[in-house]
Amino acid sequence: MSSTTASAAHDGLRTSDDAARQAKAESLLSPRFYTTDFKAMDRLDVSPMRAEWDKMMAEYEGDNNHDHFQRTPEFAKEVAEVFSQVSPELRQEFLEFLISSVTSEFSGCILYNEIQKNVGNPDIKALMRYMARDESRHAGFINQSLKDFGIGLDLGDLKRTKAYTYFKPKYIFYATYLSEKIGYARYITIFRQLERHPEKRFHPIFRWFERWCNDEFRHGESFALIMRTQPHLLRGGNVLWIRFFLLAVYATMYVRDHTRPMLHHAMGLDSTEYDYTVFRITSEISKQVFPVSLDIDHPAFRAGMERLFHCQTRIDEAKARGGLIGKLQQAGWAVAGAATFVRLYLLPVKQHALPAQVRVAPAW
Numbered sequence: 001m002s003s004t005t006a007s008a009a010h011d012g013l014r015t016s017d018d019a020a021r022q023a024k025a026e027s028l029l030s031p032r033f034y035t036t037d038f039k040a041m042d043r044l045d046v047s048p049m050r051a052e053w054d055k056m057m058a059e060y061e062g063d064n065n066h067d068h069f070q071r072t073p074e075f076a077k078e079v080a081e082v083f084s085q086v087s088p089e090l091r092q093e094f095l096e097f098l099i100s101s102v103t104s105e106f107s108g109c110i111l112y113n114e115i116q117k118n119v120g121n122p123d124i125k126a127l128m129r130y131m132a133r134d135e136s137r138h139a140g141f142i143n144q145s146l147k148d149f150g151i152g153l154d155l156g157d158l159k160r161t162k163a164y165t166y167f168k169p170k171y172i173f174y175a176t177y178l179s180e181k182i183g184y185a186r187y188i189t190i191f192r193q194l195e196r197h198p199e200k201r202f203h204p205i206f207r208w209f210e211r212w213c214n215d216e217f218r219h220g221e222s223f224a225l226i227m228r229t230q231p232h233l234l235r236g237g238n239v240l241w242i243r244f245f246l247l248a249v250y251a252t253m254y255v256r257d258h259t260r261p262m263l264h265h266a267m268g269l270d271s272t273e274y275d276y277t278v279f280r281i282t283s284e285i286s287k288q289v290f291p292v293s294l295d296i297d298h299p300a301f302r303a304g305m306e307r308l309f310h311c312q313t314r315i316d317e318a319k320a321r322g323g324l325i326g327k328l329q330q331a332g333w334a335v336a337g338a339a340t341f342v343r344l345y346l347l348p349v350k351q352h353a354l355p356a357q358v359r360v361a362p363a364w
């Protein structure tokens with residue numbers, strides 16, 4: 001990361017207002033809030049997947065994580081002992097990470113809750129209620145850690161004032177499925193790394209990631225089943241949309257993670273290696289529902305991802321420079337970024353047949 005970007009990012013996070021500003025920011029890279037067509041959600045029919053669906057609903061009902069998202073007495077002690085040792089730069093990156101995580105957890109909570117309130121369909125209503133329950137626990141748990149630093153978010157205010165993006169149900173399915181599965185892959189990869197290197201666990205919240213990511217995994221399973229009840233969403237022209245969402249989600253993650261190199265470095269991870277581990281897990285899982293996956297080991301794919309990060313760095317520098325020249329440079333690099341995205345989109349993909357049994361076990 002350039003020093004300009006680093007200082008721009010690291011200057012501004014001291015108060016709850018700063019945190020709220022980051023959470024409400026609208027950019028290509030920041031987590032969004034969504035709304036959708038509730039009537040179409042109400043018309044979903046999960047009966048073609050009934051057996052797998054009922055098994056999944058029994059798991060939600062069993063709620064094996066009901067007691068997980070509580071802080072232990074040792075939590076605060078560990079924050080005081082371990083986190084007080086980290087550098088100011090790492091502290092800032094970690095707090096930014098917590099804010100974007102709480103925003104995306106809460107984004108799921110709001111969307112699932114709104115669907116739940118606006119449908120009568122008992123299957124969808126029950127599912128959305130369970131998922132909103134889980135996401136609300138996740139968001140609340142992260143927010144407690146922000147409150148330790150006096151920068152907790154007012155989630156009610158965020159819900160009222162952050163902008164909402166409308167997505168048709170099928171885009172909600174593609175995007176949310178992927179964000180749940182990639183969320184699982186990210187949390188489990190961090191958890192496994194810190195399991196091997198406990199001395200690098202600089203904050204106790206990472207201890208919670210293993211059971212936490214099983215919730216995300218199950219949320220992803222739910223969308224997989226919903227999509228498999230509508231086979232037309234998974235073939236023909238819609239495959240082009242699947243490719244788009246796969247690339248958009250991977251590219252966003254790559255660029256965002258590479259602007260926070262210290263966070264991964266402190267855990268003994270290299271951002272690029274970490275991201276490819278996450279891509280590999282996500283690609284493997286998503287074969288349950290998507291008939292294509294991206295060729296993440298293609299040299300042109302890797303070069304394109306690097307190029308996207310480079311373009312974003314230049315955009316941030318131009319923004320910091322300001323003025324007419326800054327604006328022109330910003331526009332130029334935005335065009336370069338978009339052209340890179342198109343080239344990545346046009347790379348060949350891998351094709352798969354869909355398995356008869358949809359559900360996958362969280363075995364990573």
Ligand SMILES: [Fe+2]
Pocket residue numbers: 105108134135138215216
């Ligand atoms: Fe979550």
Ligand SMILES: [Fe+2]
Pocket residue numbers: 108135180215216219
């Ligand atoms: Fe989730």
